[in-house]
Amino acid sequence: MAEESYRNRPDWDLRPWLLAGLGAVAGLIIHFILGDGPFYSNPPGALKTASVAFVGSLAVLIAFTLERERWQWSVIFSFVAALAIGLILYWNGAPDQWSGGDGWRVVCIFLSVAIAAPLFQAARDQGARRFPYVDVHDHALTNVVIWCAGWAFVGIVFLLTLLLSELFALIKITLIKDLLDENWFIRVLMGASFGAAIGILREQDRIVRVLQRVIVAVLSVLAPVLGAGLLLFLLSLPFTGLSALWDATKATTPILLSCVIGAVILANAVIGNGEEQESRFPPLRYGAMALGLAMLPLAVIAAISTGLRIGQYGFTPDRLWALVFVIVACAFGLAYLVSLVRGRHSWATYLRPANLNLAFGLCALALFLALPILSFNAISTRDQVARLESGKIMPEKFDWAALRYDFGEPGKAAVDRLARSQTLAIAKAAKTALATENRWDLAERQTNAVRAERVRRTIRVVPEQVGLPEGLIESLNLSANDEASYALSYRRGERSAVLIGQNCRDCPLNVQVARLDEKGVWTSNRDGVLAVEHVEKVKPGAPLSASIEVREVKRRQAFLDGKPVGDVFE
Known part of the structure; x- marks a missing residue:
């Protein structure tokens, strides 16, 4: 029934042409904003970046959400969401001036909009603030499939255009080849082809549904494999101990969180968007249940890993973002485990509404983290400066490069203040940090200073110490x-x-x-x-231990018109 609510609408033959035109106009506007110069030699500032993000996001969101029925809703939603994206990027500043963690704020606003889109699409179909799980799940999967297929279509269009340009060049007609050298043409062609692809795919529901089912079927087959692997990993930990995780790699948390993400995707591929789509094949069902069982322990281990790093080295923007990801992973793991305990073999009945609640929560959290309310740079700066001034870390071992270049404006202000510190070692190190032009020179200088101090204590100086x-x-x-x-x-x-x-x-x-x-x-x-x-x-x-001396040695070399040529020889 839910599928009939929006899948069996009359065809809209004009949609591909409308969206192709919309994409072309968006590409042309973006060209006028960016200009015709090379991107790498003239990186856009904050206003240009925000404007490009607004125009591009507006066009894409309209393309994905537009329907003849309640089309005003789609336009309003797209405008508000694109405006939010543009404002966040403007507040972040120019991309080449982003500090550590600023990129995650941009990821958050795009993630928030990506989650909000299928929720809006489901409510628009209902004509009210209702969010049937079947509709939300179906819209989310459809959007992902169309997004990937759309860019594949763009690639094919460019390859075809390139082929035609070479073909006509054989008979001395270079119009297409010359156009491919123009930035405005490339941007217009990209926008038009992507818009046309979305329009065509949204008019071909049957093809998209078949593609969805193929993808879901392939992913569901992998559920038992990952489920068995994760359970074996967890069962091995009592024998190896958690310390083996920290000794093997510094990327323990990202690896564990990636496993949790994979478990979420594969488990949902098995349960589908309703009972009629849920797989009944025992290996797949038990594989999904194994994934639901393993998620929370993996998230807890990731939390322990992150907590140890924070306890040893204090807060940084990246560690605070890692802490956020761990909290989200724990929330998903807890929800899946509770659903499994409550429902056992029928756990999907409890998991689907839990997924919907998690989507709302993640959307709100991502939006909050994208807004200029909570500054991870300021939190990290206060923590690291406190560790330095309390003596927990010596000035020569302090990560001045991170404070100066990765913590944004709060970090720069802190270095400037520390340069006037009453502690001479701190003031000297801070002044050195202020005198450098980039983080790489500062990091290299600090690394060399640490190495030099170690070598200075052990080096042998000849002929006398x-x-x-x-x-x-x-x-x-x-x-x-x-x-x-x-x-x-x-x-x-x-x-x-x-x-x-x-x-x-x-x-x-x-x-x-x-x-x-x-x-x-x-x-x-x-x-x-x-x-x-x-x-x-x-x-x-x-x-x-060896005898070492420096001697003057005479060498022979050929000269031509008084100028040396060739190598020195005996």
Whole structure:
């Protein structure tokens, strides 16, 4: 009955042409906003980004939701949703100025709209604020299928256009080929072809339904495989312990959350949108139940992993976002486990309304996180600065690159304030952070400083052990390997130094030369380390025990009109 509410409407033959025109106009407007210059050389600012997002989102949402019946509802919904997307992107600022975590805020607004669209479509079909699960589920799956198929159609259109351009070029007609070199034509063609694809697919309900069933059938077959794998993983943990998860990789939380997402998708592929679509094949049913059973334990383990990282290193925007994802995963896992306990073999009866409630909750949460209400940058900045000022972490080991470049404006303001700190080490490190032009230079400088401090305590200086000038060790290419060993030929007051080192016990020797330039800065050939080729056998740690000296050596070389040519030879 629900399917008849919107599947058996009269054909709307004009829809593909309307949507193709809408897509073409949207592409042309976006071209006028962005201009004709190369995107990489002229990245759009906040206003341009927001405008492009508004126009593109408005066109796409209208294309997906427009029906002749209650078409005003679709236009109003699309306008409000596109305006929300545009405002969020404008508030985020220019994309090339985004700090850590800002991208997730954009993901949240798109996720919120993507969830709201099928909810709106179901209510529009009902003509009231009612959300039948069958309609919501069907619209959600249809939107995903049409989205993917639409972009596949765009790719085919461009390949066909390219083929025709080459074909006509054979007879000296280069119009199509010349048009493909124009940005405005590419954007218009992309918008028109994507709009036409959506219109055609929405007029071909039978094809879309067949494609849906194929996708669901393929996914449902994978449910027992993933379900058995997750249960075996959980049963193995008492024997391996949780510590094995932290030792194996730093990506424990993303891997576990990916498993939860996969479990949600495959479980719903088995239960379908109603009893008539629910698979009765025992392996598939039990596979889906295994997925529902495994989700909450996986989410809890991910929560433990995230909690340990936060306890050790404090808050960062990325860790706070990870915490949000873990909370969402736990909510889904709890809902699926409760449905399984209540319904057992009939758990889908309880799971479908739970899915609907989760969709509303996730939509509202994503919208809230996208709004400029809660600042993960500010929370992380306060936490990290408190750890620094309390002495929990030393200034030389503090992640200044993250605070300066990844925590947004609160982080930049904190570094500026710390540069005036009464603690000299903190003030010095903060001033260094402010003096750098990008995070990579700062991160490399900090990494080198940590390595240099370790090497400074163990390096052998010849012919006699003397204090080394500031910046000399930092200018050299040093390894963080604990097995590395180095010796430095340097005399007090000299303007050059030679480093002989091994980066590991079995590594070959290498030589680096550092010189003091006219500005008083030590530089070295760190990007082109001189390999030692004539030492056949070197015992581990040789630079720390062998006799080392630097000699002047005469070489022979050919000269042509007073200019050296060729390599030096004996």
